Amino acid sequence: MTEHSDAPLIDSAVEASLEKQQASDNENQRNRKLLSRQVARYLIQNPTFFAENMELLENIQLPRESGKTVSLMTHQTNLLRERNIEMRQRLDQLLQNARENDQLFLHSRRLVLALLEARTVAEAGDALLKSFKQDFKVEVTALTLFGPLPGSGKQLGDVRSSARTSAETAIGSILRNGRTVCGTLRPTETAYLFGKHADRVASAAVVPLADQLGVLAVGSSDPNHYRSSLDTLFLSYIGEILERLLPNLLVRS
Structure with a gap:
């Protein structure tokens, strides 16, 4: 009888412990989100922070699609390289369009003059x-x-x-x-x-x-x-x- 009477008490204790752990996890998650917003706000308000603390750039790690992590500085370098390639491609396209427009103008001019003559x-x-x-x-x-x-x-x-x-x-x-x-x-x-x-x-x-x-x-x-x-x-x-x-x-x- 004693074993059966103690079972509900044990279940209640386990459930209470789980609820307490869940509440603690939720509180930690809220604190992390709050801390993240505070850090982000601070960096926005202090854009020269990393310039004054260059050693941090090599320590901050960012995940990549391959699963590996890279430093913030390496990530920024890669990002700038990609943007540079994109800008060169846009410039090449603009130059190509300009050449085609020049050619179209020359051909159109020659045709119009021939028609007028x-x-x-x-x-x-x-x-x-x-x-x-x-x-x-x-x-x-x-x-x-x-x-x-x-x-x-x-x-x-x-x-x-x-x-x-x-x-x-x-x-x-x-x-x-x-x-x-x-x-x-x-x-x-x-x-x-x-x-x-x-x-x-x-x-x-x-x-x-x-x-x-x-x-x-x-x-x-x-x-x-x-x-x-x-x-x-x-x-x-x-x-x-x-x-x-x-x-x-x-x-x-």
């Missing part, structure tokens, strides 16, 4: 196609003007001509949109815009020219080259130049 639609079309192919590495370029054209409209060279009604039937949605569009076109649209070169085009960018003048199209064999998210500022810019240039050249034809 053109005396016929054929010369303007030749300058456009040559520049897009050689300077801008465009695989397929097609410039189509809608008839009836001013003047005779016969001396067009590589510039294609089409009745406006045919354009409405084939690419009516593109024309009504009125803005430069990029992506994968329907087979009928590709066939109309690129003619005999349609089989080489898997994606395209199309620029409707204002006042029902025509349409400029560029194509690529890569279906992802002319994505819907592609920046079309340059093509729209060339389109605006053609809108101002071609009507005067057509009158001379």
